[in-house]
Amino acid sequence: MRRLRHLTGHRRTVASNRVLGLLLAFNAGAVNAGGFLVVHLYTSHMTGFLSSLADNLVLGQMKLVLGAIGALWAFLSGAGTTAIMVNWARQRRLRSTFALPLLLVAVLMLLFGLVGAITLSWPTPFAVPLTVLLLSFIMGLQNATVTKMSSSQIRTTHMTGVVTDLGIEMGKMLYWNRTGTAPESQVRANQARLRLFAGLLGMFLVGGIAGAAGFKHVGFVFVVPLALVLLALSLPPLWADRARLRQPWRKALALQAPLDPPLDPPTAR
Template identity: 80%
Template sequence: MRHLIHLTGHHRTVTTNRVLGLLLAFNAGAVNAGGFLVAQMYTSHMTGFLSSLADNLVLGNMKLVLGAVGTLWAFMSGAGSTAILVNWARHHQLHGTYALPLLLEAILMLLFGLVGAITLGWRTPFAVPLTVLLLAYLMGLQNAVVTKMSSAQIRTTHMTGVVTDLGIEMGKMLYWNRSGTAPERYVKANRDRLRLFAGLAAMFLVGGLVGAAGFKYVGFIFVLPLALVLLTLSLPPLWADRNKLRQLLLQRRTDHQPGDASPSGPDAGP
């Protein structure tokens, strides 16, 4: 329990960032690959949608333009939701600084697993199914969690930067330092970063394999185990914050209750 609290708590270490990043990279890979099987769109990264927006603006295909705009907006809304929840938790000094957005992601994934097949047919003003917007929102929500907790050093929903950094460290590792080179000028790979980036890429790949197989053979209900993992990460710190959260809820209710009317009229006291 204590270890789970630390994974999403406000006290961050290299180890907790790495462990949470690896777990969420697996989750993103599974959701991204599985989402493609059901909606024929990758929703964990927005590069393709930005390109689609530019291309179809030139081609005049406004339906695809609307789809790209809606998906981009959903992803940014997810990231914005994380910013609101994390800053609210910090303001109130909660233990689970990063637990609330992960709890929201888990709840939405549970709903997606139960009614995802229905939402796949629901059309939206953005010319893409509600399923696509929901998946993009979830990935924006998650990516912002890891970005904020690691000060933008770890990403989990897209691998372009991860693979680039992995290649840089591999290049450093293979670099030939000539004899006689001063030690301060040696080119050395950062093996910790090398292991981190290799781990993130591997977990995203394994998650993709598991997600694709799960959606193919099990269907939407496959996301339920993924949601349970997120619940396991988010509930322990929120349980530790239960008294403070209860106080905040009571205070909010008190603030919204109408005040007692002041006495008035001839019978009123002085």
């Protein structure tokens, strides 16, 4: 329990950021690849939707434009929700600063796994199923959580930046330093960053394989175990904050409580 609380608590370390980032990269890869089999769209990164918006705006395909706008809006809303929850928790000095948005991710993934098939037929004003909006919102939540948690050093829902940084470190590793070059002038790879980016890329790939296989053979229910893992990660800090989380409710109830009724007037003798 203490290890889980440390993993998602407000006090961050390089090790805890790395472990949580790897777990969430696996989760994003699974949701992204598995979701593609359902809605035929990758919902964990917005580059494709932004390009689709530009292309179809020029081509006059307004239905596809609305679909791209819907996914972008949902992802932005998820990231904004994370910012609200994290700053709310920070102002109250809660241990569950980053556990709160992860709890919301877990709950939404659990709902998606249990009733996701129903959402495919629900109409939306954005010309895409509610499933696309839900998955984009979840990915926005997760990506913003990891971004704020790691001070923008780790991304888990899209791999373009990770592959770029990994390539930079590999270039440094392969660079030939001439004999006699001063140690402070030599080009050397950052081994910690190299391992981190390689790990994120590998976990996203493994998660994608697992997600594609899970959705193909099991269906929406495959998401339930992933949601339960995130639930297990987010609950320990929330449990540690249970007393502080009750305080606002107690104050609100105290303000709403009716005043004591007046005493009955004395009876005449």
